[in-house]
Amino acid sequence: MKLKIGITCYPSVGGSGVVATELGKLLAEKGHEIHFISSSMPFRLNKVYPNIYFHEVEVNQYSVFKYPPYDLALSTKIAEVAKREKLDIIHAHYAIPHAVCAYLAKQMVGEQLKIVTTLHGTDITVLGYDSSLKDLIKFGIEKSDAVTAVSKALVEQTYDLVRPNKQIETVYNFIDERVYKKQDASHLKKEYGIAPHEKVVIHVSNFRQVKRVQDVVKSFHLIQEKVPAKLLLVGDGPEMSVICQLVTKLGLKEKVLFLGKQENIEELYSISDLKLLLSEKESFGLVLLEAMACGVPCIGTNIGGIPEVIEDGETGFICELGDIESIAQRAVHLLTSQQSYQTMVSKALAAVNERFHSTTIVNEYEQLYYRIMESS
Numbered sequence: 001m002k003l004k005i006g007i008t009c010y011p012s013v014g015g016s017g018v019v020a021t022e023l024g025k026l027l028a029e030k031g032h033e034i035h036f037i038s039s040s041m042p043f044r045l046n047k048v049y050p051n052i053y054f055h056e057v058e059v060n061q062y063s064v065f066k067y068p069p070y071d072l073a074l075s076t077k078i079a080e081v082a083k084r085e086k087l088d089i090i091h092a093h094y095a096i097p098h099a100v101c102a103y104l105a106k107q108m109v110g111e112q113l114k115i116v117t118t119l120h121g122t123d124i125t126v127l128g129y130d131s132s133l134k135d136l137i138k139f140g141i142e143k144s145d146a147v148t149a150v151s152k153a154l155v156e157q158t159y160d161l162v163r164p165n166k167q168i169e170t171v172y173n174f175i176d177e178r179v180y181k182k183q184d185a186s187h188l189k190k191e192y193g194i195a196p197h198e199k200v201v202i203h204v205s206n207f208r209q210v211k212r213v214q215d216v217v218k219s220f221h222l223i224q225e226k227v228p229a230k231l232l233l234v235g236d237g238p239e240m241s242v243i244c245q246l247v248t249k250l251g252l253k254e255k256v257l258f259l260g261k262q263e264n265i266e267e268l269y270s271i272s273d274l275k276l277l278l279s280e281k282e283s284f285g286l287v288l289l290e291a292m293a294c295g296v297p298c299i300g301t302n303i304g305g306i307p308e309v310i311e312d313g314e315t316g317f318i319c320e321l322g323d324i325e326s327i328a329q330r331a332v333h334l335l336t337s338q339q340s341y342q343t344m345v346s347k348a349l350a351a352v353n354e355r356f357h358s359t360t361i362v363n364e365y366e367q368l369y370y371r372i373m374e375s376s
């Protein structure tokens with residue numbers, strides 16, 4: 001049976017928007033009809049799919065409102081699209097506002113509209129601490145017909161922090177293997193002025209405080225003392241100026257390349273030898289999977305879902321938060337031992353294919369949809 005699925009997400013650059021968009025694309029390729037409902041076109045939706053539709057949520061600014069009522073506009077839009085297109089399911093990415101808006105829409109449309117909510121992290125690990133929002137998050141979760149989280153760690157954290165009376169299943173993130181694979185991008189290395197013998201360390205994030213980019217720079221400082229290397233910092237965000245200052249202070253200006261926000265990151269991974277993700281909060285770390293799929297081993301912190309993505313000593317390394325010495329030590333070991341490096345690359349590639357393959361994950365979501373449709 002082909003389904004009509006509405007997907008609501010934050011469309012901007014960020015893991016949850018990427019996963020929601022990729023899921024929609026792959027479901028559409030399986031013949032389902034997909035309706036994205038969000039404030040702007042999901043950024044990875046870059047070609048025409050005849051069975052993918054985009055419904056823009058427009059928020060009018062009336063002077064009676066102190067704040068633009070985005071949540072209400074979204075709820076109305078979901079209800080309007082669900083009614084007109086006879087949607088079977090709304091897949092909400094994030095408990096608030098999306099699951100709550102979906103529930104409000106359901107009240108307007110009728111019980112036949114099913115809600116699947118996927119928790120991505122920030123809604124729980126940041127907002128779950130906010131007592132003014134906790135009850136609403138719990139409500140959004142409990143009113144969903146099915147709830148998933150992107151790692152086992154996030155499932156546990158949700159029960160600890162929000163205590164919902166609801167089963168939450170783990171469905172891991174995935175990547176489009178057709179995009180994330182090693183390519184010949186050697187010209188880039190030259191164009192960036194990176195010598196052939198220099199190793200390339202990469203970090204990709206939105207430079208929020210939780211990403212601890214300063215730990216990446218400090219680790220790199222130790223790494224480049226032992227191995228000739230350059231650091232690619234990809235992305236932009238609130239911590240950028242602090243990081244620039246640190247790079248200057250440590251005398252690393254010639255060795256750190258600030259690349260800003262980039263698309264086609266697979267090309268940058270293709271010239272990289274090692275990725276660092278040293279966050280203090282990370283429900284999954286989609287960027288790890290993207291790097292591993294391009295044959296780049298990763299070092300991550302022992303935080304949230306990261307140890308579920310990187311198998312310590314096998315597909316990469318897990319280090320304690322802020323333990324710069326041991327992060328650098330592991331990195332130097334990896335970058336200087338050809339044989340163990342190649343073994344790790346092979347294992348990382350195998351893990352992406354075996355545990356996180358898009359076919360497996362998209363099937364898991366599809367089965368979940370059929371299950372809740374049958375239970376009505």
Ligand code: GMT
Pocket residue numbers: 013014015016017019120121122125150173206208210281282283284285286287
């Ligand atoms: O990491 C961010 O700041 C962005 C955030 C988002 O909402 O896109 O990412 C979250 O969802 C991703 C997709 O499931 C996960 O890979 C990230 O680990 C998660 N971020 C955090 O938990 C901090």
